[in-house]
Amino acid sequence: MDTGLLFNGYLGKRAHLGVCGSVAAYKAIELARGLQECNVAVSATLTRAAARFVAPLTFTALGVDPVWGDMFQDDADPYAHLAPGRTCHVLAVVPASANVLAKMVHGLADDMLSCQLLAHSGPVLVAPAMNPAMWEAPATRDNVARLRERGVDLVFPDSGKVACGDTGNGRLAPVGAILGHVCRLLSPQDMAGLRVLLTLGPTREKFDPVRFWSNPSTGRMGASLATAAWLRGAEVTVVAGPCSQDLPSGVRRIDVSSAREMDAACRDLWPAMDVACCTAAVADFRPVAFGDAKMKKDAVGPDGFVVHFEQNPDILAGLGAAKRPDQRLIGFAAESHDLDANARGKLERKNLDMIVANPVNVPGAGFAAGTNQVHVYDCRGGRESWPLLAKTEVAWRIWDHLAAI
Ligand code: C5P
Secondary structure: OOHHHOOOOOOOOEEEEEEOOOHHHHHHHHHHHHHHHOOOEEEEEEOOOHHHHOOHHHHHHOOOOOEEOOOOOOOOOOOHHHHHHHHOOEEEEEEEOHHHHHHHHHOOOOOHHHHHHHOOOOOEEEEEOOOHHHHHOHHHHHHHHHHHHOOOEEOOOEEEEOOOOOEEEEEOOOHHHHHHHHHHHHOOOOOOOOEEEEEEOEOOEEEEOOEEEOOOOOOHHHHHHHHHHHHOOOEEEEEEOOOOOOOOOOOEEEEOOOHHHHHHHHHHHHHHOOEEEEOOEOOOEEEOOOOOOOOOHHHOEOOEOOOOEEEOOOHHHHHHHOOOOOOEEEEEEEEOOOHHHHHHHHHHHOOOOEEEEEEOOOOOOOOOOOEEOOEEEEOOOOEEEOOOEEHHHHHHHHHHHHHHO
């Protein structure tokens, strides 16, 4: 997933990394940096084998504190084996070796990391990396199943070519995906049990087989909302127009192209949802198609090149019309003038619980920007203006606001 979609409001949270002996051990450094960017404090324990692949000093130099190694280092705190359990909100073993998985199953405690794992009663995540034969071995299969039964969060390894040259499952999952899972364990699960539908991105309306009418929406605001809802425990379905947003693997994604396809997908999904949020920049009009043949240059007539448009369905209004009293619906509005009146009008007309309006032409807001400046109106008559914020922060606040109305 795109780590730029992660929220950075984890000040006061602390993660402990367990690093095992694997060629992938260096990727734990990237994970530590990603967590620090989200404002998570990070400490680490390297097994003896891990310290052969990557230097503990690298972690220390990057602000990981403390960094532990052997159990009986001369200057070691005699209770270091209890420290993560007392102070950390999550313990993530990345990369996790077959050995540590087996030790966790049986409660072996013969080095610093295995003692710390045994003494940690909070959330634990493992991201295994090993040779495919070791990963597929019946003992490892059993161990993984036992750990999952106990509630350990597992980020499955990818398949591909591993360091020794073999091909199969066993490559460490991408660091972005692991980072997302660690952040999820650090997030409030206040949206658990909610089924959330999001539309995002542009739509494409074809003129002929190779040309279309569209807009520059990147889907970033919608992807931030989808990611924030997923981090907070929701079951998220995204209906995405053509865009390259990379979403967490736990988010269900349905790719569509035109407004009519997006409309059909949303109508189909809506009855089984608790919340929908329409962020897609849907083309209000579509060109009347010229048929299956590619248009030719000589199609230009005396009035120039004439294209007729017809109206697309208003997806948001359709969901509003079909909304049950137990469902919540959020719309977006980009306005160039009369923002207040237009936003309030849409809130009512489309039967919304909330509308998020942003003035167009504000520097740093709108299409493709990493930030947004919005005004929020709700069905209880509330109106709030938020400062220019990262879209991830805007997304987080939108879900907070929905919960509060
Ligand atoms: O009426 P207006 O197009 O300004 O409303 C914008 C809101 O409606 C956005 O939430 C957008 O995703 C949604 N919309 C839609 N279908 C359309 C046009 C807009 O769902 N055809």
